[in-house]
Amino acid sequence: MKMKRKDFFKICGAGLGSLMLSRKGWPQFPSQPKQVKFDFFFAQIVYGKGLGWNPRPGVARSLAGIINSRTSVPASPERVEVKLNTNDAFGYPFLYLSGENEFEPFSDDEIQRLRRWFDAGGLLLADDALGELDSGFDRSFRRELERIFPGEKLRPLPPDHTVFQTYYLLDRAPGRKASVPNLWGIDRGDLTTLIYSQNDLAGAIEQNSGQGFRYPVTPGGENQRETAIRLWVNLVYYGLCGNYKKDAVHSPFISERRKRRPK
Amino acid sequence: MIFKVLEYLGVETKGYDRLLIHFAALNPGSEWICVALIALFAAAAYFMVKPLSGRGRKGLILALHLIALLLTLSLFLEPELRLAKTRKLKSPIAILIDSSESMKVRTAGDQTRIGSGLSWIKDHREFFNGLKEDYDLRWFSFDQKPNPLPAGFLDQPELKAEGSHTEILESLSRLRDELGNQQLSGVAIISDGADQGLLSELGSPENQKNKAGAEKELKKNLQGLGKIYPILAGSEPELRDLAIVGIQHDGYGFVKNPFVVVVKVRALGNISDQTPIQLFQEDKLIASKTVKLEPGKVETVELEFIPDQVGRFLFRVETPLFQGEASAENNLRVFPLTILRDRIRALYIVGNPSWDEKFLRRVLEKNPAVDLVSFYILREMWDDPHGSDQELSLIPFPTEELFQKELHNFDLVIFQNFFGNAYMSPLYIRNLRDYVVEGGGAFIYIGGPRAFIKDPFNDPLEEILPVDFSFGETNYQTGRLSLKLTDSGVQHPITGLAGGEPENRSLWEGISVLENYNQVLRPKPDAVVLVEHRQEKAAPLIAVREAGKGRVMTIATDSLWKWKFSQEGEQGSGKYYQLFWERSLRWLMRDPEMKSVSLSSFRDRYQPGEEVSFYFQLQDSSYHPISGAGVSLKSVQAPQGCSPQPAQGEEISPGKYQFKISLNCPGGYRFQADAEKDGMAVGSDQAILAVDKESREMEDLSIRPDLLELLAQAGDGKLLKIPQSPDKLKFPKLSLEEIVGARDFPLWNNWLSFGLLVLILASLWAVRRYFSLS
CATH class of the missing domain: 2.60.40.10 (Immunoglobulins)
Structure with missing residues (x-):
């Protein structure tokens, strides 16, 4: 089997860690297994005609690089395309929906299927790739939300929402742009089942293959990009772990760190 | 006058002193016939009278109907003139002696209460013999109902206090029935008053707030019993x-x-x-x-x-x-x-976040009985978060705290895709093994790339799991799984989710979305494999085992979540996934309802001497009934001085056995049923029960003169206290008589009656014609 770069780093890291741990008195170094499967797939909703659904085609690979290098979760660099007129969505509890412009309404069948998908426990991340208020995508997306969640409104996620502390401690939610200071969401029970960003989250992390990031980030520059990267990690972890970081055992640590962390 | 008329008619009336009208055909159904006849005649009269004008005509029709009705009734009731000979009767008096258990309490002079009552009767035998001249004395013992005492009781008064419950008013009410509702001159009740029934209720402080109401109720219960004289047996100052x-x-x-x-x-x-x-x-x-x-x-x-x-x-x-x-x-x-167990305290350790973890966590969170403490490895040591620890929400994994100090406080530990070598001392894994084997803890091991790794670190874990680890180098495999429910899984509470065998097989074998598995795994001899997956050869996917005092479950895949998520997509419900985990938790927690071998009695409490039926459900570890076993029951704990005989059971349905025994001594018992088949022990279980007198007669031994006083007041009598003289017992004399001979003269069985009826009916017909009625 071909060794992947991640595996190579893991073995090197393990060797280094072994030395460090043995100095601390740990009894034995782990013989870590090789990862042969991914726990996170970037599944993106395909809708309409043309490529309006796919304004940031490199985001899955970029995100996988971030997740694989920063966390314990093995993420697939390949994007999975999910059409709502099939049951494909029920293989992927995390879906990504993006666009810049207005799009055609989903069919009733697609709306029904999406509702079932939400009820089953899926998390949808919607991302306005234009990063501006009242974009065509924003209008269409809100229209579809009315159909999926009749009578329910998007509400801003509060600063103490789990998504801001699943991995990194965050207090902002920028993307390529920072048009809106917060994320929006719709809850099901004690979990947020839909999260919406109007700041082009994908634009902040998409890379040209080996050429660095594709888009500049405004107005905060690279600091803002790092925050956006961290937000992506947190979003993936929120999808995977839900409210794990709301467990009582975490609260005092998180509270203390929030007080001390550098601004 | 009538006697003279009868004598004039030649009827011999000598020796007869009463003349009565007697209805020979009167029986319990007669009144309905009468009512029907009255209704019939009334309706006929109404419809005939209605079209008529003039009072005279109406009166005539009504009179004829009335006479016809009376004659018809007499045909049905067969009235007779009865000449009767009567005899005067003595007024009856009932004397009731309390024979409930509280009467055996010792009172003054080292005598029991009942003893003092009987002595009092003996001492005043003359008085009672004197009463017999004018009254008919009936002697009864009572506790919940009166029991007649032998005719010679007064000559040799002997009685044991063995009754379980004192109910004075209820006994008086039943006395009335016993005597055929005969009017009594009075009742004397020798008792300590320690009533357990209606009287104590009416005499309670709450009821005494409405004294008039209580008295009215009392009087209602004493109707027809004459004067009531309670006689208090026993005194309290000596009682301890x-x-x-x-x-x-x-x-x-x-x-x-x-x-x-x-x-x-x-x-x-x-x-x-x-x-x-x-x-x-x-x-x-x-x-x-x-x-x-x-x-x-x-x-x-x-x-x-x-x-x-x-x-x-x-x-x-x-x-x-x-x-x-x-x-x-x-x-x-x-x-x-x-x-x-009110809560299941679960420790959930996850090697890395995954969808399998997400959906299992949802199940655990939704279960109100689960207290969840979870730790996920969010970052490996080689992961670079590009920030300081202060910028992260990660907390240290407190392995020492969890596996050294707090482990015994958890009921369940779950390892999901977790290999602890990097995080904890091998000692902690040994602690986990001991927690299961010796502490009776439960453990779930769920697969993934980090699970089922053959490594010395995992040896203690492997000891308790239902499966041996693979010795092959590649442990974790990808690929779609094809499932097979084993024979053991068909009826097992964890996997028998859908009712019958075909439904269960169809449920499990229809799951086609699982992928990735740990190629482990050879089941241990005492493991129960519930679900297999078929790759090159069948391998255990879900298996359970009793490991020492604890229970262990392995799931050799990390894709069970797909079952739930895809099921929701296709059917709109992931109920079987939910049910599977709920059942797994209950089995791991040894839910009594999921015992494969269980001994139970129908009730918790029995009366002394009552027959107790035990049911012994005998199933193997796969929950298949074991028929044809030899089963025996023995007591392993019994009240002092009691040793119930062992019993052999009888198979009443496949795998279900019954024992019948009788227990006499009050107290607590623990029984053990053992089963053997082909010389091998195949199951054992214990059950406990209490034998206790239902009656609370002996709980409160105080005498209750207050209740007896209430009774005396309501019964227009007096409360006497032994050794007071019985001279104050004054009963009225009732004029009672009985018929000792009779002659009957039928009034209906003659030509005159029949002729008169025909005449009246003919007259009616004629009048109808005359009045032009149809």
Whole structure:
């Protein structure tokens, strides 16, 4: 089997860690297994005609690089395309929906299927790739939300929402742009089942293959990009772990760190 | 006058002193025939009278109908003129002697209450013999109902106090039935008044607030009984007794939650100021309180303890037995109690976040009985978060705290795709093994790339799992799984989710979305493989095992979530995934309803001497019934001085056996059923029960002159206290007689009656024609 770069780093890291741990008195170094499967797939909703659904085609690979290098979760660099007129969505509890412009309404069948998908426990991340208020995508997306969640409104996620502390401690939610200071969401029970960003989250992390990031980030520059990267990690972890970081055992640590962390 | 007419007609009337009208055909159904006839005639008269005008015509028609009705009734009822000979009767008096258990309490002069009553009767035999001249004396013993005493009772008054319940008013009511509702001249009741029925209720302080109402109710119950003379047997100053008069507690207790047993105690006479009330679980003292008791007053004591073990136990409340106590049996109460697990304290360790973790966590979070403490490895040591620890929400993995100090506080540990070598000392894994094997903890091991790794670090884990690890180099494989429900899985509570065998096989074998598995795994000889997956050869996917005192479950895949998520997409419900986990938790927690071998009795409490039926459900570890086993029942704990005989069981349906025994001694029992087949032990279980008198007769031994006084007032009599003279018993003489001979003369069975009826009916017909009625 071909060794992947991640595996190579893991073995090197393990060797280094072994030395460090043995100095601390740990009894034995782990013989870590090789990862042969991914726990996170970037599944993106395909809708309409043309490529309006796919304004940031490199985001899955970029995100996988971030997740694989920063966390314990093995993420697939390949994007999975999910059409709502099939049951494909029920293989992927995390879906990504993006666009810049207005799009055609989903069919009733697609709306029904999406509702079932939400009820089953899926998390949808919607991302306005234009990063501006009242974009065509924003209008269409809100229209579809009315159909999926009749009578329910998007509400801003509060600063103490789990998504801001699943991995990194965050207090902002920028993307390529920072048009809106917060994320929006719709809850099901004690979990947020839909999260919406109007700041082009994908634009902040998409890379040209080996050429660095594709888009500049405004107005905060690279600091803002790092925050956006961290937000992506947190979003993936929120999808995977839900409210794990709301467990009582975490609260005092998180509270203390929030007080001390550098601004 | 009529006698003279009869004599004139030649009827011999000598010796007869009564003339009566008697209806020969009167029987319980007669009144309905009469009602029907009256209705018929009334309707006929109404329809005939309605079209008529003029009072005279109407009157004539009505009169004819009335006469016709009377004649017809007489044909049905067959009236007779009866000449009767009568005899005067003595007025009946009933004398009731309380034979309930409380009457055996010793009173003054080292005599029991019943003894003092009987002596009093003996001492005043002359008085009662004198009464016999004018009255018909009937002697009864009573507790809940009167029982006639032999004719010669007065000559040799002997009676034992063995009745279980004193019910004075109820006994008087049944006395009336016993005597055929005959009017009584009066009743004398020799009793201590320690009533357990309606009288004590009417005499309670609450009812005495509405004294008039209580008295009215009392009088209603005493109707027809004449004068009531209660005679108090027993005196209190000499009585010394400490009694548990009541116990209250919830039906179930929960482990690690305070449980309160409310005990009511009453002291009579001189009892120690500082009296300990103690609560035992089996033979271990678990709570005790010292109380100061005032004679005659009920004290309520709350005994609190915190159950530390799940199961069914015999508890007993005890008070000390002081010298000279009237009764020893009311100083002890036994009760069986089931202690349940209120919460499942689960420790959930996850190697890395995944969808399998997400959906299992949702199940655990939604279960209100689960207290979840979870730790996920969010970052490996080689991961670079590009920030300081202060910028992260990660916390240290407190392995020492969890696996060294707190492990025993968890009921369940779950490892999901977790290999602990990097995070914890091998000692902790050994602790985990001991926690299961010796501590009876439960453990779930879920697959993934980091699970089932053959490594010395995992050796203690492998010891307890149902499967051996693979020795091959590639442990974790990808690929779609094809499932097969094993024969063991068909009826097992974890996988038997859909009812019958075909439904269960179809349910599991229809799951086609699972992928990725740990190629482990050879089942251990005592493992129960529930679901297999078929790759090159069948391999266990879900398996369970009893590991020492604990239970272990392995799931050799990390894709079970797909079952739930895809099922929701296709069918709109992931209920079987939910049910599977709920059942798994219950089985791992040894839910009593999921025992494969269980001994149970129909009830918790039985009366002394009552037949007890035990049912012994015998199934193998796959929950298949074991038929044809030899089963026996023996007592492993019984009240002192009692040793119930062992019993052999009878198979009443496949795998279900029944034992029947009879237990006489009050107290707590623990029985054990053992089964063997082909010379091998195949199952054993224990059950507990209490044998206890339903009656609380001996709980409160105080005499109740107040209740007897109420009775005397309502019955227009007087309360006497032994040894007072019975001279005050004054009963009215009733004029009662009985018919000793009779001659009947039918009034209906003659041509005159029939002729008259025909004449009236003919007249009616003629009048109808005359009045032009159809």
